[in-house]
Amino acid sequence: MTACATPHAGIELDVIDLSKENNQSVFQSNLNSSNGKINYKAFIKYILKKMLDNTSFLSFSAQIKNVNQILKMKYSSANDIANIILKDVALTIKLLKLVNSSFYGQFSHKGITSISEAMIILGTQEIKLAAASLKIYDHMQDLSNIKVLKIKTLRALQRSIIARQIALDEDLKDAEAIQISAMLYDFGEYLVALFSPEIFIKIELLVDEKHLTRDQASKSIIGISYGMLGRFMVSKWNLPESIIHSMKPVEDINVLKKDMTIEEFKRTICAFSNELCNINFSMGDSHIREKIIKISASYESRLQIPASKSVELLKMSQHKIMQHSSILKTNTKKD
Numbered sequence: 001m002t003a004c005a006t007p008h009a010g011i012e013l014d015v016i017d018l019s020k021e022n023n024q025s026v027f028q029s030n031l032n033s034s035n036g037k038i039n040y041k042a043f044i045k046y047i048l049k050k051m052l053d054n055t056s057f058l059s060f061s062a063q064i065k066n067v068n069q070i071l072k073m074k075y076s077s078a079n080d081i082a083n084i085i086l087k088d089v090a091l092t093i094k095l096l097k098l099v100n101s102s103f104y105g106q107f108s109h110k111g112i113t114s115i116s117e118a119m120i121i122l123g124t125q126e127i128k129l130a131a132a133s134l135k136i137y138d139h140m141q142d143l144s145n146i147k148v149l150k151i152k153t154l155r156a157l158q159r160s161i162i163a164r165q166i167a168l169d170e171d172l173k174d175a176e177a178i179q180i181s182a183m184l185y186d187f188g189e190y191l192v193a194l195f196s197p198e199i200f201i202k203i204e205l206l207v208d209e210k211h212l213t214r215d216q217a218s219k220s221i222i223g224i225s226y227g228m229l230g231r232f233m234v235s236k237w238n239l240p241e242s243i244i245h246s247m248k249p250v251e252d253i254n255v256l257k258k259d260m261t262i263e264e265f266k267r268t269i270c271a272f273s274n275e276l277c278n279i280n281f282s283m284g285d286s287h288i289r290e291k292i293i294k295i296s297a298s299y300e301s302r303l304q305i306p307a308s309k310s311v312e313l314l315k316m317s318q319h320k321i322m323q324h325s326s327i328l329k330t331n332t333k334k335d
Helices: 009-015 025-031 040-053 055-071 078-086 089-099 115-122 124-143 147-169 176-183 187-195 197-210 214-222 226-235 241-246 262-277 285-298 307-323
Strands: none
Touching: 040 055, 040 187, 040 226, 055 078, 055 124, 078 089, 078 115, 078 124, 089 115, 089 124, 115 124, 124 147, 124 176, 147 176, 147 187, 147 262, 147 307, 176 241, 176 262, 187 197, 187 214, 187 226, 197 214, 214 226, 226 241, 241 262, 262 285, 262 307, 285 307
């Protein structure tokens, strides 16, 4: 892989200027327009207002600030980082349970008894990411009031596990963005399903009827792709730019692995993990097998992950979720 590219200032989100739009009136007036397309600026303001009016989401946003504080502590001591985590008793307990489970591997018969000890054994960066991931996942779970959101939250967790494993296998020295980026990869879709289910259904119908991607269908209906909506909303939390950048879809999957920058490689890992986790596993074995082979082949030049390895990644991630469902507060049973 080639050297890192120049930081992508603005991450193309600076094109979104909401200052001249009326609140949700434009959105409401366009909702029933003849062409069915919504003014995207008005729609974004509508979603933002819904977020501000939702007590649970306000709590989520507040917690994300703590996550951000943890993630941005690159040059702080382990004690400083541990103290931030320790302020959240529930997070501390869950994190210690997780690091003592086979999710991360058993390290001693006595077990890890403190966050500081966990940092020594697993590494400060690993614990920072684990804490941040647990925070985000917990709150996405709490907001999952309908089946489709529960499924999306589970997929987000599975994506993060797969992306993390690929990063480890590739021995990436700076894998900070991968785990969180993969978890938040379809955050725009999650928000629309949560706050505007009628629009979400319209987009799903368009995907089925026109055989479009979800980004294409969402852009057709709301004037902005799910991906860009998610990155815009996440940018409001001031998360590290590397995390937001890795959420951006891959434009050319035929670029050779050796010709990619580190940033492009991370984006590819997130995109690949997302496609694997979006397979409809309720279909027959032949359908699932065909989808895995097709996805693996389409990313062959970039990732060089054969279908057999893709199957292993899916099985590994599903096993971890099932095995540690009680710690992760995950309901793996079908409704």
